[in-house]
Every structure is written in C-alpha cells, then in structure tokens.
Amino acid sequence: MKIGIIGSGNIGGNLGKHWAKVGHEVMFSSRHPEELKPMAEKAGAKTGTTEETAAFGEVILLAIPYGKVPDLAQQIGNLDNKILIDAANPYPQRDGDVAQKVIDDKSQTATGYVASQFPGAKTVKAFNSIYFKVIEETAFRSEDDRIAVQVCSDDEQAKETVKQLIEEIGFAPQDLGDLSKGVLFEPYAPLYNQNLKIGEAEKLLSQIQ
Template sequence: MKIGIIGSGNIGGTLGQHWAKAGHEVMFSSRHPEELKSMAEKVGAKTGTVEEAAAFGEVILLAIPYGKVPDLAKQIGSLDNKILIDVANPYPQRDGNVAQKVIDDESQTATGYVASQFPGAKTVKAFNSIYFKVLEEKAFRSGNDRIAVQVCGDDEQAKQTVKRLIEDIGFAPQDLGDLSRGVLFEPDAPLYNQNLKIAEAEKLLSQIK
C-alpha cells in the first residue's frame, strides 16, 4: 500500500520506517524533504514535499501539530477518497486558539474537527495515544504480547485498512467504534497514553464503558 507521511518526526518518522520494513511503499515529507533522505534511504522509502506525499499516498498519516491543521488543509487541498490517519492531539499551550476552541466545543471531538477540514477524506483516528518510544521499541510483536493501539472511524472499510496497517507492524488494534468514540483516547481521557498490552487495554475499556 502507498502511504504518504505528513510530518516525519517522532511519530510519523517511526511509523513510516516500520511500514516500509513491512513492505509498504512510503513517502516521507516535511517542509525540508532533503533533511529526510538519510532516514528514507535506510528503509528504501521516498521523500517529497507535503503536496507530493498527499498525492502519493492511498493512505495519509497526518502527524503534525494540531494548530497547523487548518493551514495544511488550505495548502494541500482535497484528499477525496483517501484514508486519513489522524495522529494529532490538541494542546492549547502549543496549538493556541485552534486547540482551545475544539476543547471548549463539546459538540465536536478533536478528530471530528480534523475530519471537517478534509471533508472528502475517510478519516480514522489512531496512534495519537501511544508514546513514540513505545512505537520505536515495542513494534513487531505477536499475539498477546502486542501493545494496543486504539482506533476509531466512521468509514468501516477505511478503519479495517488502518487496523491491518497496525497489525502489519506488530501492534494490536483496539477498535472503539465510530469517530465520536475518539474522546476515550484523547488527552486526559481514560485510554490516553496507557501503552498497555491488548488484554489489559480491553479490561480497562470494559471498566469505563
């Protein structure tokens, strides 16, 4: 599968390298793609501009600061029929008014806002609630030893694709349902940054439903 990485830092860079090792075609992007060549060459991936990565990917991983989302939407335009994996979390101290407005608006989840910026995309929330060091060090496990990655989305087919991508790199998808269920693993929520094995994560979920 072709995966475009928008934001190739701790989360995006780590996931992109894992997916390339798992056999997917990956393009890393940033404002300075030439700085990504060393990382990309290690795993046989490509580099490009943000616009090139958006055009390249069947799946787009959005791993940029939350406050940058509106500007990015204007920059790259439509992502019609592409799967958009939203990794971003709203932190007002970093992301300013964009984050604060979303947090204050009880009618909208953090990922619901991101989805509204890319209305043609099939948005799936995942990987926002796991520490990047865990992504680095505990990938490619099997069975009950896998760390849970929470996932939710309104498009069932898109969500199944993302769940397979989670499994491809040795994590266990924990399907919470539709996009509104993202509130369970946003910052300060019960499942946020727990980094639990799948059985432990399912036990915790059963206690908070």
Template sequence: MRIGIIGSGSIGGNLGKHWAQAGHKVMFSSRHPEELGSLVKEAGENAKAVSVTDAFEAKADVYLLAMPFKAIDKISELYAGEYANSVILDATNPYPQRDGEMAQQVRDANYNASEYTAMKFSTAKTAKAFNTIKAEHLRDRAFRSQDKLAIPFAAQDEASKAIVQKLIEDIGFDTVYIGNLTDTKIMDPNEKIYGMSVSKSELLEAVRSK
C-alpha cells in the same frame, strides 16, 4: 499500500520506517525533504522523501497526519483537491500550549479532536490512531509476536476501518476498535486511555470501565 507521512518526526518517522519494513510504499514529507535523508536510509528501499505538495499530488491510499494539530486547517485547505479518495489517519493531538487558541477551542467544543479533523478533511475518510502511544514504545515495541501492545483506533466506515486495522497489525501491534469518530473522546489528551501502553486485554478492560 502507498502511504504519505505528513510530519516526519518521532511518530511519523517511526511509523513510516515500520510500514516501509512491512512492505508498504512510504513517502516521508517535509517542507525541507532534503533533510530527511537519514530517515529514508533507515527505512530502506520502500521509502523516499518528498515535499508536502508532492506527497498530496501523488494521491496516496493513506495519509498519516503526524504534524502539530495547529497545521490541520492550513493543510486541509491547501490540498483540498488531492485527498478525496484517500484515508486520513489522524495521529495528532490538540495541545493548547503548543497549538494555541484553536486547540483549546477544539478541546472545549461539543465534538472531539478527530471529528474536527474529519470536518476539515471532509472529502476523505478519516480514522484515528497512534495518538495515544508514547513515541519510544512505538519505536521499540513493533513487530512483536508476543507481549504485543494494543493500539486503539476509530474509523468513519468499514473500508477505512479495515485499512487502518491492517496497517496496525502489519507492524506487530494488536488492535482495539473504539468505534466511530464520535467515540474517540477517551483517546484525547488527559482522557481515559491517552498515554496507555498495555496489552489488548488490559486496554479493553480500560475502555469498558466506567
């Protein structure tokens, strides 16, 4: 798959490296792509650095959102014509202390953060994953054949579900399907499974517990 990484920090950077290692074509994007040379070198021949504009104009199969939550409005509006046939994989979290009032409004609303992303990227299919795991565990515990960590995820339809499940499994993690985006409240900051780095059986138990 062709994957655009929007936000090449600890989450986006590590996921991009893993996916490139797994054989996917990865575009790391930044406002300053010239600063991503070492990241591209680590990722190998399947990766390159581009501007955010170039990433969206390439019309990738999947776009990983790994930038601060407050950038969702601007990015969704600025590149509205570019992602209609893509999967938006949302790894963002609304942190009011970093993202300001809009993040607090989303956390106080009668919808969850992934539904907000889906509303903004309305012409794409949105899925949610990789927002609950600690960056160091994402970096260090990929590509395991045993003692795998489980990644919870949700998706808008069967096609995006299959794509995201493959992307998780391709880099050596187990998957736990939470359901539609309406079911992802438990993945949001300070909720039930946020921050958990556990096995599939342990994560399933946590999801099912009252």
C-alpha cells in the same frame, strides 16, 4: 500500499520506517525534504514535499502539530477518497487557539474537527494515543504481548485497512467504534497514552464503559 507520511517526526518517522520494513511504499514529507533523505534512504522510502506526499499516498498519516492542521488543509485540499489516519492531539500550550476552541466545544471531538478540515477523506483516528518511544521499541510483537493501538472511524472499510496496517507492524488494534469514540482516547481521556498490552487495554475499557 502507498503511504504518505505528513509530519515525519517522532510519530511519522517511526511509523513510516515500520511500514516500509513490511513492504509498503512510503513517502516521508517535510517542509525541507532534503533533510529527510538520509532517514528515508535507510528505511527504503522516498521523500517529497507536503503536496507531493498528499498526492502520492492512498493512505495519509497526519502527524503534525494540531494547530497547523487548518493551514495544511488549505495547502493540500480535501484528500478526496484517501484514507487519512489522524494521529494529532490538541495541546493549547503548543497549538494555541485551534486547540483551545476544540477543547471548549463539547459538540465535537478533536478528530471530528480534523475530519471536517478534509471533507473528501475517510478519516480514521489512530496512533494519537501511543508514545512514540513505544512505537519505536515495541513493534513486531505477537498475540497477547502486543501493545494496543486505539482506532475509530465512521468508515468501516477504511478502519479495517488501518487495523491491518496496525497488525502488520506488530501492534494490536483496539476498535472503539465510530469517530465520536475519539473522546475515549483523546488527551486526558481514560485510554489516552496508557500504552497497555491489548488484554489490559480491553480490561480498562470494560471498566470505563
């Protein structure tokens, strides 16, 4: 698949490298794409501006500070028919009012807000609840040894595609259902940042439901 990485830092950089390794076409974006060239060349990936990367990807990984999401949406548009993997988390200390409003508004989830910013996209929440060093160091495991990656979406087909992308790099998708289930693995939720093996993650889920 063509995968566009928007935000090629801790999360985007590591995931992009893994997906390139298993044969996907990856483009890393930056506001300064020249600076990413050495990393991209080593990974066998391309670099581009944010707009180029949004146009390139059939799947877009969104891994930028949450507070920058509304500006990004203005910049790149609706992402019509693309799969958008939302890995962003709202932290008011870093993300200001954008994050605080979402946290205070109990009628929507953090990922619901992101989805509303890209109304043409098929939003799938994933990779927001795993520490970047765990992505870097524990990929490519098999079976019960795999670390769980929580995933949810209102679009079943898009979710299946993302589950496959999770499996291809040796993590275990933990499917929590529709997009509203983001509440189970957003900051301070029970499954947030637990970095558990899949069996332990399923056990924890059964205890909180």
